[in-house]
Amino acid sequence: MSDVVKAERNNGILEIILNRPDSLNAMNEALIEGLLQRVEEAHAAEVRAVLIRGEGRGFCAGGDIRQFARLLESGQPIPREMPDRLHEMIEHLRDLPKPVLAAVHGPCAGAGFSLVLACDQAIASEESKFNLAYVGIGLSPDGSSSFFLPRHVGMKKVIEIFFTGKNMSAQEVLELGLINRIVPAADLLEQGRAMARMLASGPTAAYARVKQLINSSYENNLHDQLALEAHHICECSTSEDFRAGIAAFLAKKAPQFKGR
16 A cells, blocks of 8 residues: 555554645545545554554645646546545544544644544644645535534534635634534644554443444434433443443443443
């Protein structure tokens, strides 16, 4: 596999690393394919949490503008396969039965910001900047941003974010509920890995069912969602982690979950 998306495994954590630093990790076909393959790797039994980060000066600058310019020169539109494969990756990420954390620094724009919105949690450095400036180059959004952003933010604010394409600080994005925590730039990787370790030591099967419930809640009515909750909690009660959690609670000790 191309090293345009690297992967490192350590203590149950799969780090997925965007590795086109010369282009601020802009998304082209190779990077999208690399992300899709690395997300598939996260299904391995030994992986209990995923951390996504970028090499170089930023997390991801969005789509590769130079590639778009070459397409224009040759009279071609953006090939449909490119957003389709990006969206396939996003769906796999949301369906992944493991917690996924993004660690963001520097620019985080367009499809890069969409990727962060699709993750379960996100931590950002205090100097990071976010935007969804698709309209600035005459495009509509992709990568799931039009799905997830309205579920966090009211319609008028969503329209403002998309129409203006303005840069938002980490503090603004935190206040909108789009990231979980801001840390000094020098501490980002250490803090991101600490969060990933915490998630990797948790009850992975229960996390997976939480994700399924949240994903289903967007479409279910109350009756169907309650039925799904009943199903999942009863299924969880057959797990080793449930037994370990109950025993630790009664013994007044910290539980030692195995992800089973």
